[in-house]
Every structure is written in structure tokens, then in C-alpha cells.
């Protein structure tokens with residue numbers, strides 16, 4: 001194929017009067033003359049002006065919304081409004097037809113629900129192409145952040161024999177014949193006959209493996225898919241999501257908070273610098289959407305203001321105990337407005353509580369630390385009070401928990417005690433315990449839910465709209 005010039009390059013290069021070839025998909029074709037062409041390199045379309053008087057009418061008929069199109073011509077300053085450059089087409093070719101009566105994406109506004117059903121085509125809309133370009137930039141920024149600081153990227157396994165979170169919400173991996181499952185004499189399943197000769201599942205977190213890496217390489221991170229069979233049909237949960245998990249030797253909980261805050265600010269800054277056009281588009285989209293809402297439910301800040309605000313302000317750091325006191329005495333709690341009222345110390349915080357703290361009380365991102373041990377995982381470091389652990393959750397406006405992490409229990413006797421209390425079988429965890437037997441040291445890490453970050457930065461409200469092909473209860477299409 002002929003060399004093509006990306007539309008982004010044509011639009012951002014301050015140059016005209018040269019010949020170029022562009023390829024992309026037709027968004028609209030007006031007056032038998034003006035093609036709006038998009039190639040995904042940026043949000044903008046390039047206006048192509050076709051010489052319809054000297055073109056074959058049969059070929060002109062093939063220029064329809066959705067068709068793949070190639071054109072060669074001269075890039076000139078645009079006569080029309082709304083664009084700086086346009087192409088005066090010398091020759092064109094329809095590379096792939098798109099029947100306008102059948103193509104589901106008409107040049108009009110479609111609901112997000114409808115687009116979710118045709119997720120295989122939604123990349124072609126302004127909204128979703130913007131989201132996925134931003135998603136890419138955020139992934140890139142995360143790798144850059146850690147690489148610049150000397151972290152080593154570890155690929156933790158996707159199929160594992162352990163339940164890192166001890167929460168038991170796992171997808172089983174097997175190649176056994178489900179119609180003829182091998183059984184032991186007592187009727188239980190004989191996993192020795194399974195592919196790996198043991199029970200295996202898709203990973204819920206790469207943390208435990210990252211800890212093994214950190215206790216040799218000092219600073220590591222994972223960035224991979226994780227899977228949770230939790231039956232939560234919410235706008236913030238997926239059954240398959242991507243998680244970033246840094247793990248750092250010799251870091252305590254305070255270093256861990258610093259790292260989390262620095263990382264979030266860095267990637268937000270990167271998006272602001274590199275995704276301007278897409279962010280402005282999504283900001284406008286959000287504003288239009290909010291116009292339907294009553295004044296009191298609208299956001300006080302625009303999308304870009306909100307990103308700048310989180311980037312420029314220190315996050316509040318607060319012990320769980322203080323947060324519970326604030327919540328207990330809060331208006332919504334006293335008026336019975338919380339679905340889960342806060343009565344006693346020890347209550348697990350729900351998204352409504354997290355969002356109250358962030359959006360109403362502090363109006364800033366909040367890092368909660370020192371949670372009751374009973375609502376947190378076995379590997380978190382016990383505090384001296386013997387009641388709380390050195391856990392941290394980073395809470396963001398509109399999202400709630402975006403990061404969960406902790407300083408790890410590095411003391412073998414303490415870790416064994418917690419595992420016993422939480423019924424975690426020691427013999428399955430010998431490999432993990434070895435790090436505490438040989439050269440153990442203080443260390444800490446956290447997990448950032450990548451889709452929750454993308455949700456925050458794009459201003460979208462449903463997590464199913466920020467991953468190309470969402471998996472949730474009852475849905476694994478495509």
C-alpha cells in the first residue's frame with residue numbers, strides 16, 4: 001500500500017501545499033463533496049474535498065458512513081470553518097464498503113448502553129476512541145514512571161495455585177472433562193488428575209509473587225490482568241481487570257503512601273499533557289450529560305479542573321479510627337441516609353462512606369490508614385496496638401477506592417499467627433514464608449486498579465466503558 005500520512009500529523013504540522021495520502025474511515029459525506037475522514041490517530045477528522053463533477057458517480061455512491069477510504073491530494077489551508085487544513089482530493093478509492101442501511105453507527109448520538117452492546121464497533125466513535133487513546137497513554141505513563149525510578153517490571157503468573165487475597169473469589173482453571181470428573185474414594189475431586197496435578201485458578205493479584213521479586217531486586221512492579229469471580233454488578237467492578245502492583249523493599253507505610261501519591265499525580269499530569277484534545281472532548285461530553293441533572297447533582301469542577309485539582313493538592317492522610325468518627329457524626333449517618341449505617345468501630349467502609357469522606361467532608365483525595373485487622377488481608381503488618389494493621393486505601397472523588405495496599409508483615413512469627421487465625425494453610429505457602437525465613441526485611445506495596453484510574457481520568461461513570469471488552473456476571477461477549 002502507498003505510504004500514508006496520519007491525520008494527526010497533518011493537523012499538527014504547520015505546513016500546507018504538499019501532497020499526501022490518507023487512509024481511514026468515513027464519518028460523514030456531505031453534498032456529494034465533503035468527506036470527514038477519521039483514522040484514529042486523533043479525535044479530529046480531516047476534511048477531504050472531492051471533485052464530484054469529474055468523479056465516477058458509481059464510486060461516489062460508495063462513500064458512506066463507516067466505509068474504509070483512501071485519498072491522495074494536496075493539503076491546503078481550509079476554506080471552511082472549524083479546521084485549519086483540508087485535502088483537495090486528486091484520486092480516491094473506497095477500500096471497504098459499508099452498507100449505510102445496515103451500519104449500526106449513524107452519525108448521531110448513541111447511548112452508552114447501546115454502544116456497549118456493539119462493543120466491537122464502538123472504537124469507531126469519538127467517545128470510545130478518546131477513551132482508548134487515554135487508556136494507552138495512562139498505561140505508557142505508568143511504565144515510564146516506574147522505569148524512570150529504576151523499578152523492574154515483573155510478569156507474575158496468570159495461572160496460580162494460590163489465593164493471594166485469601167478472599168476465595170477465584171475462577172477455577174482446569175482441563176478436566178466436566179462430564180466425567182475424576183474422583184477420590186471419598187467422593188472429592190481428584191485434582192491430581194488435572195493438568196497441573198493440583199487445584200489452580202486465575203490470579204486475583206500478583207502481589208505475593210511481586211514480594212518475592214522485591215526481596216531481591218528491591219523495587220519491582222507488576223502490570224497485568226487479574227480476575228475476580230465476585231458477583232458484584234456495580235459500575236466499579238469487573239471480573240477481569242488490570243492491576244498495577246509495585247512492591248518495594250525497605251519501604252514502610254509512609255514511603256508507600258508517598259509512592260502512591262507521586263505515581264497518581266505523575267500519570268494524571270502525563271494525561272493532561274498528552275491527551276488534551278481527547279480530554280477536552282470528554283469534558284464537553286460530561287458537561288452535556290450533566291445538563292440533564294438537577295443543579296445540586298452536577299459536579300462543581302469540570303473534568304480538567306478536577307484532574308488539575310488532584311494533581312496539585314496534597315492528599316489527606318487519616319487513620320481509619322478518625323474516619324469512622326467523622327462518619328458516625330456525619331449528617332447522612334444521623335439522618336439514616338447511608339445504606340449501611342456506621343455504628344461501631346470495626347465496620348468495613350462501603351463506597352458510599354468513602355465517597356462521603358472524599359467528596360463532601362474533605363473535598364480532596366484521601367488516604368485512609370491503620371484499618372482494623374479483621375477487615376483486611378493476612379499479609380498486612382500488625383500495628384503495636386494489636387488491633388489495626390498498616391493498611392492503606394487511596395480514595396478518589398467519584399470512584400471511592402482506587403488503590404489498596406499495605407506495609408507487609410515481615411516478621412515470621414507474626415505472619416504465622418495471622419495465617420492460623422485466618423485459616424490459611426501453611427503448607428501451601430512455604431514458598432512465601434521462605435522470604436520471611438531468609439533475609440526478611442520491611443517492605444510495602446499497593447495495587448492500583450487500572451480501570452478505576454481510567455474511569456477517573458476520562459470522567460466516565462461506568463467501568464464497563466473504559467475497558468474494550470468488559471467481563472462481568474453474565475457477560476463475556478467477544
Ligand code: 4AD
Pocket residue numbers: 164165204205206207228230236237238239241243245246401402403404405406445446447448449450451452
Ligand atoms: O484492594 P485490592 O483487592 O488489593 C489487592 O489485590 C492487593 N493484593 C494489592 C497490593 O497490595 N499489591 O485491589 C487493589 C485495587 C483496588 O483498590 C481497586 O482499585 C482494584 O484493585 N479492584 C478492582 N477493579 C475493578 N474491578 C474489581 N472487581 C476490582 N477489585 C479490585
Ligand code: MG
Pocket residue numbers: 401403404
Ligand atoms: Mg481493597
